[in-house]
Amino acid sequence: MIEILFIAMLAAHLLGIVLPLVFYHNNRINILLAYGFAALASIAGIAIAMFALTYPSTVMLTLFPSALFGDGSLSLDGLSAFFLLTISTLSLAVSIYAPPYMRKTAGERSAGGFGALYSLFVLSMILVVTVDNAFYFAIFWEMMTLTSYFLIVFDYKNIQTVKAGFQYLVMTHAGTAFILIAFITLAANSGGFGFVDFKSAATTIPPALKNAIFLAALLGFGTKAGLVPLHVWLPRAHPAAPSHVSALMSGVMIKTAIYGLIRVMFDFLSPLTWWWGAIIIILAAVSALLGVMYALMEHDIKRLLAYHSVENIGIILMGIGLAVVFMSFNLKAAALLSLTAGLFHLINHAIFKGLLFLGAGSIHYATGTKNIDDMGGLLKTMPVTGTLFLVGSLAISALPPFNGFASEWLTFQAILQSYTLGDTSIKLIALFLAPALALTGGLAAACFVKVFGIAFLSLPRSECVAGAKEVPRAMLVGMGILGVLSVALGVGATIFIKIPERVGAALLGATGVPMLSDPLSFNVAVNGSRSSVSIALIMVVLALIGILAAFLVRIRGKRSTIIGPTWDCGIREITPRMQYSATAFSRPLRMVFSGIYQPRSRVDVEDGISPYFPRTITYEASIYPVFERYIYKRIINVLVRLAGKAKMIQAGSINLYLSYIFVTLLILLIFTRG
Amino acid sequence: MEALLQRAIIGIGHVVLVLLVSPLMVNLIKKIKAHFQCRRGPGLLQGYYDLWKLLKKDAVISEHASWIFRATPYVVFSATLLAAAIIPAFTVLPPIGRVGDVIAVIYLLGLARFFTALAGLDTASSFGGMGSSREMMISSLAEPVIITALFVLAITAGSTNLSEIISSSLTSGYMQPSYLLILLALLIVVIAETGRVPVDNPATHLELTMVHEAMVLEYTGRDLALIEWASSIKLMLLLTLIANVFLPWGIAREITWVFMLSGIAAIVIKVTVLASIIAVVESSTAKLRLFRVPELIGGSFALAMLALILRITGKG
Numbered sequence: 001m002i003e004i005l006f007i008a009m010l011a012a013h014l015l016g017i018v019l020p021l022v023f024y025h026n027n028r029i030n031i032l033l034a035y036g037f038a039a040l041a042s043i044a045g046i047a048i049a050m051f052a053l054t055y056p057s058t059v060m061l062t063l064f065p066s067a068l069f070g071d072g073s074l075s076l077d078g079l080s081a082f083f084l085l086t087i088s089t090l091s092l093a094v095s096i097y098a099p100p101y102m103r104k105t106a107g108e109r110s111a112g113g114f115g116a117l118y119s120l121f122v123l124s125m126i127l128v129v130t131v132d133n134a135f136y137f138a139i140f141w142e143m144m145t146l147t148s149y150f151l152i153v154f155d156y157k158n159i160q161t162v163k164a165g166f167q168y169l170v171m172t173h174a175g176t177a178f179i180l181i182a183f184i185t186l187a188a189n190s191g192g193f194g195f196v197d198f199k200s201a202a203t204t205i206p207p208a209l210k211n212a213i214f215l216a217a218l219l220g221f222g223t224k225a226g227l228v229p230l231h232v233w234l235p236r237a238h239p240a241a242p243s244h245v246s247a248l249m250s251g252v253m254i255k256t257a258i259y260g261l262i263r264v265m266f267d268f269l270s271p272l273t274w275w276w277g278a279i280i281i282i283l284a285a286v287s288a289l290l291g292v293m294y295a296l297m298e299h300d301i302k303r304l305l306a307y308h309s310v311e312n313i314g315i316i317l318m319g320i321g322l323a324v325v326f327m328s329f330n331l332k333a334a335a336l337l338s339l340t341a342g343l344f345h346l347i348n349h350a351i352f353k354g355l356l357f358l359g360a361g362s363i364h365y366a367t368g369t370k371n372i373d374d375m376g377g378l379l380k381t382m383p384v385t386g387t388l389f390l391v392g393s394l395a396i397s398a399l400p401p402f403n404g405f406a407s408e409w410l411t412f413q414a415i416l417q418s419y420t421l422g423d424t425s426i427k428l429i430a431l432f433l434a435p436a437l438a439l440t441g442g443l444a445a446a447c448f449v450k451v452f453g454i455a456f457l458s459l460p461r462s463e464c465v466a467g468a469k470e471v472p473r474a475m476l477v478g479m480g481i482l483g484v485l486s487v488a489l490g491v492g493a494t495i496f497i498k499i500p501e502r503v504g505a506a507l508l509g510a511t512g513v514p515m516l517s518d519p520l521s522f523n524v525a526v527n528g529s530r531s532s533v534s535i536a537l538i539m540v541v542l543a544l545i546g547i548l549a550a551f552l553v554r555i556r557g558k559r560s561t562i563i564g565p566t567w568d569c570g571i572r573e574i575t576p577r578m579q580y581s582a583t584a585f586s587r588p589l590r591m592v593f594s595g596i597y598q599p600r601s602r603v604d605v606e607d608g609i610s611p612y613f614p615r616t617i618t619y620e621a622s623i624y625p626v627f628e629r630y631i632y633k634r635i636i637n638v639l640v641r642l643a644g645k646a647k648m649i650q651a652g653s654i655n656l657y658l659s660y661i662f663v664t665l666l667i668l669l670i671f672t673r674g
Numbered sequence: 675m676e677a678l679l680q681r682a683i684i685g686i687g688h689v690v691l692v693l694l695v696s697p698l699m700v701n702l703i704k705k706i707k708a709h710f711q712c713r714r715g716p717g718l719l720q721g722y723y724d725l726w727k728l729l730k731k732d733a734v735i736s737e738h739a740s741w742i743f744r745a746t747p748y749v750v751f752s753a754t755l756l757a758a759a760i761i762p763a764f765t766v767l768p769p770i771g772r773v774g775d776v777i778a779v780i781y782l783l784g785l786a787r788f789f790t791a792l793a794g795l796d797t798a799s800s801f802g803g804m805g806s807s808r809e810m811m812i813s814s815l816a817e818p819v820i821i822t823a824l825f826v827l828a829i830t831a832g833s834t835n836l837s838e839i840i841s842s843s844l845t846s847g848y849m850q851p852s853y854l855l856i857l858l859a860l861l862i863v864v865i866a867e868t869g870r871v872p873v874d875n876p877a878t879h880l881e882l883t884m885v886h887e888a889m890v891l892e893y894t895g896r897d898l899a900l901i902e903w904a905s906s907i908k909l910m911l912l913l914t915l916i917a918n919v920f921l922p923w924g925i926a927r928e929i930t931w932v933f934m935l936s937g938i939a940a941i942v943i944k945v946t947v948l949a950s951i952i953a954v955v956e957s958s959t960a961k962l963r964l965f966r967v968p969e970l971i972g973g974s975f976a977l978a979m980l981a982l983i984l985r986i987t988g989k990g
Contacts, residue, residue, distance in 0.1 A: 379740040390742075399785045400778060412777050412821075412834070419829050419986050427986040435979070438821035441781075442814030445788055449810050453795030453803075459738055521772055531834040537773045538756065538782070545752040553896040556730040566736040566797045566892060574738075580795065580803020588811035592968045 002051050005044055006061060006074070012041035013126075016119030024112035031099050031106075034115025038122055039095035045088030045126065052081035053499055069135035070194040076130060078503040083129035083252075083259050085499070086347045089485070090251045090354045091122045097358050097478025098244040100471070101365055105154075105242050114154055118245065121147040121253075128256050132195040134183040137260075141179065144256065145172050148249060152241045164236035171233040175223030179260065182216040185209065186268060198268040210269050214276050217264045224257035227317070228287040229627050231310045235294070238309065239302035239370070243361025246302060250309040251354040255346055258316060265324060266507050277324030278429045284321050285436040288314030292443045293596060296450070296589055297623050299372045299582045301360045304451065305353065308396060311440060312349040315411060316342050318433060322414045323508070325430075329422050332510035336501070337524060338414035339508065343500035345407035348489055352395035352404060355482035359389035362475055363455065366468040372582040374462040375455040381468045384476050386456045388483040393448035395486045398441045401539040403489035406497075406522075409533055411437060413524045416531070443589070450585045459576040491539050494519060583621060590623070598624035680929060681771070685759070688769035692758045695942060696910035697721030697903065699949045706953035707877075721906070728899035736797040736892055746793040747893070747900035750786040754904040757782040758911035761836055762918060764937030765926040766844070768837045775834040776824045779915075780817065783867075783908065787813055790901075794889035805888025808964060812866055812873065812885065815971045819863045822978040823856040826985045827919060836915075843922045851989075855981035857920050862974035864912045864952075866967070868905070871956040873967050883961065910945065913952075917944035 016037030020030035052058075064072035076084065098118075102111050124144040131137050153165040187193050189209065190201030205213070219230070226234035234254070238246045265272060291311030298304035319342025326335035362385045363378065364370055379386035395402035415437065418430035460466035470476075489496050504510070521534030553559075568574045590599050604618040649660075701721040708715025735743060757779045759770045774782070791810055794802035828834045831842035866873040869886035879887060890901050918925055924940025926933035962970060 377738075377740075379742065386740075394785070394788065397784070397788060398781060399788060400774075400781055405781055409777055409781075416825060416828055416834065419825065419982075420832060424987055428983075431979075431982060431986065434825045434982075435818035435822045435975070438780075438818040439814065441784070442817035445784055446810035446814045449788060449791040449795070449806060453792050453806060457740055457742060457792060457796040458798040458803075530838075531775050531828075532772045533774045533778050534772060537771070538778065541756050541759070541770065541773060542752045545755050546748045549748050549751045549900055553729060553900065556726075559730070559732045559896060562732055562734045563737050564734045566738055566799045567801075568799070574798050576798070578800050579798050580800055580807060585795075585803060585807045585810075588807055588964065589814070591965055592811065592815070 002048060003061060005048050005051075006076075009041045009044035009048060009126075010123070012037045012044065013119050013123040016041065017116045017123070020112040020115035020119075024110055027103060027106055027111045030110070030112040030115050031102050034111075034119055035095040035098045035102070038119050039092055041119075041122070042088040042092035042095060045084055046092065048076070049081045049085035049088060052076040053078065053085070053502065064133075064136060066135075070133055070192045070197070072131060072133035072136040074127070074130040075132045078506040079259070079262065080130045082343065082347075082500065082503045083255065084126060086255060086350050087122070087125050087129065087252045089347075090350050090482075091248060093354060093478045093481040094244045094247050094251075094358070095478075096481070097361075097475045100474050101244055101361055102242070104365060114151070114242075117147050117150050121151060121245075121248070125248075125252060125256055129259050133193050134187060134195065134198070135193040138176070138180060138183065141176060141256075141260075144253065145169075145176065148241075148245075148253060151245045151249075152237050154242055154245075155240065158240075160236075161240040164233075164240040168233045168237035171223055171230070175220045175230070178216045178220030178223070180220075182213045182220060182264065185213050185216070195263070195267065202268055202270055205269075207273070211273065211276075214265065214269060214273075217261060218276075218279070221257040221261040221264075222283070225254050225261070225313050225317075226287075226310045227283050227313060228290050228310065229631055231287065231291070232627055232632060234310060235298075235303050235306040238306040239300060243302065243357055243364060246306070247354040247357035247361070250306060250357060251350040254309060254313060255316075255350065258313070258320070258346060262320065262507070266327075270327070272324050272328045274325050274328040274426065277321045277326075277328060278426075280317055280321030280324060281429060281433065284314045284317035285433060286314070287311065288318070288440045289436055289443075290596070292440050292447060293589075293593060294623075296443060296447045296586050297597060300370050301363065301372050301451065301455065302357070302370055304372075304447070305356050305360060308356075308444070308447070309349075309353060311444065312345070312353065312396075315408065315437065315440065316345050316349065318342070318437065319345060319411050319414055322418055322430070322433075323504075325418065325426055326421070327508060329426070331417075331421050332508055333525075334414070334417040334421055335508055336504050336510045337410065337417060339504040340497065340501045341407055341410035341414050343504060344410060344493075344497060345404075347500070348395070348403040348407045348486075351482050351485045351489065352392045352402075355388060355392040355479055355486060356396065358475070358479045358482065359385055359392060362471045362479065363468075365471050365475070367465045369462065369464060372451060372454050375460070375465050376458050376576060376579070377456070377460040378465065378468060379456040381466075382470045385471060385479065388476075388479045389456065390452055391483045391486050393452045395490070397445040397448050399445070401487070401490045401535045401542070403486050403493065406490050406493035406535055408437065408441060409522070410497075410524075413522075413531055446586075446589065450582055454580070454582045454585065458579050459574070461576045461579070461581075491536050493535050494522060497522070590621075596626075598626065600624060681767075684765060684767065684929070684934075685770040688763055689755065689759055691763060691938065691941075692755070692907060692910060693903075695945070696758075696906040697725060699910055699913070699945060700906040702946065702949050703953040703956070704877075706950055707957050710953075710957035725899050725903060728902070729896050731895035733895035733897050735894075735897075736799075738798040739793075739796045739892075742789070743793050743796040743892075744897075746789045746796075747897040747904075749789045751900045751904045753782045753786040753789075754907045754911070757786075758907050758914070761911055761914050762840055762925070763914050763941045764934060765929065766837050766840050767929070768835070772835070776828070776836055776839070777821075777834055779836075779911075780820055780824075784813075784817070786904065786908075790886075790889050793893075794891075797892045799892065801884070801888045801891050805885055805891070808885045809889060812967055812971070815968055815975075816863045816866050819859055819971060819975045819978050820867075822975070822982055823859050823863070826852050826856050826978070826981045829985050836918075840918050840922050840925065843919055844925070844927070852981035852984040853920060855977045855984070857916070859974040859977040859981070860916055861951075862970060864916065865955065866971060868909045868912060870952060872959045872962045873970070875961055909949075913945045913948045914941060917941060917948055 020034040023029040062073040127140040155161045190197045223230040295304045295307035319338045322338035323335045395404040398404040398408040415433045521532045523530045523532045601621040606615045608615040705715045760774045791806035794806035827839045831838040874885040926937035
């Protein structure tokens with residue numbers, strides 16, 4: 001039964017790939033076909049994942065029998081089902097949102113090819129998280145990378161987009177090389193490419209080799225996940241794509257790297273070594289902090305959101321890194337708590353970041369701009385989009401009663417565990433985690449006050465924004481699904497937490513660990529006493545006190561509300577240019593963290609009749625791209641120099657190249673003779 | 675059934691106590707500051723009169739404002755009062771049950787701040803934007819200090835629940851090196867969080883020095899009443915937190931009338947003393963330039979980290 005549904009899901013995706021190409025020239029039809037089938041397949045995907053999570057049975061679907069690389073089959077254990085659920089949930093909302101958005105974005109161009117690529121992209125993500133053979137994993141991984149590359153460069157006439165796409169292609173392929181190194185090493189030591197082979201050989205691989213495999217996997221998957229300092233492609237590539245694709249890339253594509261990392265570490269390399277977790281924790285904290293700090297300085301709304309993906313990958317990996325540390329000390333209950341926190345934040349981030357990217361897409365749809373400093377007052381012209389964007393902003397700032405708070409609360413509890421368990425070295429490594437996570441939360445709140453306050457409140461700062469209209473209903477429904485989920489996963493966190501908890505327990509072999517929650521509140525045991533929070537009760541009491549407050553203000557009778565002008569210090573009227581801009585809003589933090597940002601600014605004043613009445617003032621502020629200049633520039637310089645050396649053997653003569661081939665063949669023959 | 679009734683009475687009593695005492699504390703600080711400035715100052719009950727008068731007035735709302743501006747007073751009041759209701763005041767029991775822990779308190783205050791800052795930007799006035807921008811800078815730096823300091827306590831108690839933290843202060847003693855460090859760190863941060871000198875000046879409407887007052891400049895009438903009341907509750911809750919964690923004397927460990935009444939007396943006295951200390955600090959220091967504030971908070975962060983290191987290495 002479930003196999004049939006699985007095949008139906010794959011078939012729906014295949015139809016979504018083929019049919020838009022058939023109706024290539026009619027945008028109305030091919031858009032509906034592509035996103036309609038993607039939505040259907042996503043509903044099937046959610047059903048399959050829920051089934052596989054409730055009844056822990058492995059769905060097996062052998063698809064690629066091969067003598068050389070072993071059988072490749074699509075199977076759903078808990079972890080795969082969890083990622084299938086995440087991917088399908090987000091792609092359902094995105095597929096509902098996409099049709100009107102795509103009709104406008106495509107304009108005169110055909111959207112058929114794009115629709116087909118979109119379906120192929122979603123399908124390849126599903127295949128990546130369900131396949132159980134390293135060889136096919138690599139193929140699907142590559143498929144995912146290439147389709148996403150073509151989705152990014154949809155706007156190929158924009159030179160920035162092309163550059164961003166190229167950077168993405170180069171960096172992720174470097175990452176893929178490391179993933180291949182990890183897999184080939186594993187295969188060479190286990191006699192097969194199947195994940196089953198890897199798992200059974202886990203205990204026989206020598207420790208030194210294991211360390212090498214871990215590092216290769218971390219580099220490879222870390223590139224895709226956008227871990228600092230491998231993140232530089234992410235804030236360029238994600239915003240370049242059309243917004244619904246950005247939502248999928250930031251929401252779930254980078255999470256497939258987390259899937260890969262979890263799979264390799266917990267399945268193939270256990271027992272784990274403690275310093276692996278330490279490295280992950282350190283990189284995670286750095287990513288979280290630098291991600292949010294760079295986000296604060298961004299004014300391109302999509303690039304800002306992309307930096308927040310770097311931040312949230314950091315928060316997710318804090319949980320996972322702590323789980324590695326705890327497992328290496330065989331503290332299974334604490335490891336389960338940490339892994340659950342990480343996985344829960346993963347699905348939460350997919351939801352609220354998807355919502356925010358779709359919201360940014362709606363703004364772009366309605367106004368044609370992505371620059372926050374051009375926006376303003378959108379809450380009045382786009383009330384539904386605005387309210388949903390507010391929900392996403394509150395969730396990503398980890399404020400109760402939304403889902404971001406639930407998973408960050410659990411991450412805080414995991415950190416508290418690390419302070420009380422294990423030996424002192426672990427405690428000292430984890431020392432800075434609590435302040436790092438708190439600072440991340442505080443800065444994220446500052447950043448989203450900036451985004452929401454500047455973009456949606458006060459007066460419009462440009463013509464195109466002043467005339468904005470609410471977006472079509474399909475787009476609102478797509479965002480609405482994610483908005484409702486943001487609230488539901490917060491208020492109902494104790495119910496939804498069972499899913500990642502069960503997945504984590506199966507992965508760690510930690511059955512029989514006391515349950516994390518009762519129906520109403522989280523209860524986490526540390527050292528015998530319990531920490532508890534009930535987001536549902538918080539929601540209820542907040543509402544009750546709100547009613548009490550409404551009653552309080554009526555104690556002295558009902559009073560009227562007068563609409564008046566804002567206090568303007570006696571000038572004639574307030575104009576939009578007098579308001580705080582995003583640049584001005586973030587200036588105090590730019591000054592405080594000037595060591596990290598290394599800000600540059602230039603003021604040009606053109607004098608008028610007297611210096612006190614200047615004709616124009618131009619102000620330019622930028623921050624120094626530290627990673628690009630200090631790390632990547634150097635690597636690129638070395639590569640260019642090497643390429644210059646390699647020019648010596650490339651004379652451009654066919655005869656010479658033929659002789660190279662001949663020599664190579666000869667050497668290979670000698671080499672393989674024995 | 676009787677136990678449930680008892681808990682309900684405690685909960686309601688707690689909320690009423692917070693609502694009633696908090697305006698008094700703010701006014702007490704004003705009074706003491708006036709004394710230092712050789713003025714007589716407002717009467718101690720002036721806070722109540724102000725609220726009572728504001729509740730009677732019509733509200734004027736900016737023509738540029740959206741629904742965020744109208745909703746903010748209610749969100750701020752709810753979130754702040756809920757945060758105050760989580761912190762035990764006169765008994766070690768959680769006043770309204772297991773709703774939340776200390777992390778929830780911090781993030782509920784964050785929710786209130788988020789909306790206040792949005793309301794500041796909502797009216798298109800550059801004062802509001804200035805206040806919001808500064809407030810978010812100060813608070814995002816203060817947040818790690820509070821969390822770190824509270825984690826030191828949580829490690830000892832093995833829990834982030836405030837009841838457990840206060841109980842463990844009562845049993846394992848509160849005169850420990852790490853506790854003294856975080857007491858100092860928390861006092862600095864409480865001054866920053868409640869917008870008091872040397873970080874911010876609650877008494878000024880001087881354009882360039884405002885932080886919190888700039889954000890709520892456009893509020894009038896009943897909306898202003900809620901905002902003002904919420905900020906006095908915030909002061910009260912942070913002082914209660916410090917009082918009960920570091921000086922848990924007199925807090926009721928059993929539910930009997932005698933213990934409860936002495937608990938109420940104890941918390942009022944302790945908060946009064948702490949409020950007086952804040953008034954003295956406010957009167958004896960000069961307001962810092964905005965960009966010196968991060969250094970002050972950075973100093974308190976160093977204290978909190980030191981305490982955390984001492985605590986997790988088991989040295990104190």
